[in-house]
Amino acid sequence: MKTFFRVLVFGLVFMPGLAKADLTITPTHIVFDGRERFAAITLINTGDEQMTYQMGWRYFRMQETGPAYKSSETSVTEFDLSKHIVLTPRRVTLLPGAKQRIRLALRRPEEVPDGDYHAHLAFSPVVEVPDSLEQEKPTAGIKINVGYTIPVVLRAGDIDVNFDIADVGVIVNEKTGKFKALINVNRSGGPYGAMAHLYVYHKGHSGGEEELVGELHNAHIFPEVNHRVFDVFLTKDIRAGGSLRVVLEHSDKDEDKKFVYAEKTFPLQ
Numbered sequence: 001m002k003t004f005f006r007v008l009v010f011g012l013v014f015m016p017g018l019a020k021a022d023l024t025i026t027p028t029h030i031v032f033d034g035r036e037r038f039a040a041i042t043l044i045n046t047g048d049e050q051m052t053y054q055m056g057w058r059y060f061r062m063q064e065t066g067p068a069y070k071s072s073e074t075s076v077t078e079f080d081l082s083k084h085i086v087l088t089p090r091r092v093t094l095l096p097g098a099k100q101r102i103r104l105a106l107r108r109p110e111e112v113p114d115g116d117y118h119a120h121l122a123f124s125p126v127v128e129v130p131d132s133l134e135q136e137k138p139t140a141g142i143k144i145n146v147g148y149t150i151p152v153v154l155r156a157g158d159i160d161v162n163f164d165i166a167d168v169g170v171i172v173n174e175k176t177g178k179f180k181a182l183i184n185v186n187r188s189g190g191p192y193g194a195m196a197h198l199y200v201y202h203k204g205h206s207g208g209e210e211e212l213v214g215e216l217h218n219a220h221i222f223p224e225v226n227h228r229v230f231d232v233f234l235t236k237d238i239r240a241g242g243s244l245r246v247v248l249e250h251s252d253k254d255e256d257k258k259f260v261y262a263e264k265t266f267p268l269q
Contacts, residue, residue, distance in 0.1 A: 038104065055087050181200055
């Protein structure tokens, strides 16, 4: 009998329209705010094989140090958001090039404590082992199936939260010559977080127009942490000096809903 291992690898997906493992997911996060009760996600099979995905829920707790996220067996808050969302459908089969819309309906209780509540919607590939494998000669093999999750957030009450870009450090990889900014962001206020983008702009010491030299599309901060340090790779050698302007901006597919959480300019020494 053939030994056949299946390894399911989950990755947090936060980049708009990210296409990996032959699957595009858009948008890459959902926020239920105010009176919103319905949302939708589109899956697109960008590979050349038919694929089946099962939808479910996973929980992650954000951490201030070490890996950004730690898996949890249960909801990280007393209010389990996943218990109040209906998914339609919960399983899809996509031919190459096909797309499927997944609908989310929030059944919001009358009383929800103020704050942000998050769970992660998981897309798990369903792999069926052909019967012919049972008849093959004994061998050993591994098949790695990649699953992805996106955050789903409910915001209840009047949002009370502040963010401050505390400091920025810049390091350079001497082997590759690549620059990276280490951006320290603090959170304060009520039990709310931010689904945000980070943008880094550079202006030379002689003035002139500033240039976008780095951005991070998953600069999220959940309410269980009070600060995070983000790594943003830069596209320019900034040893000539000048200044860096860092902007933490609310991310939303609707341009009219975008706003700046925090902004600060740092001189380069």
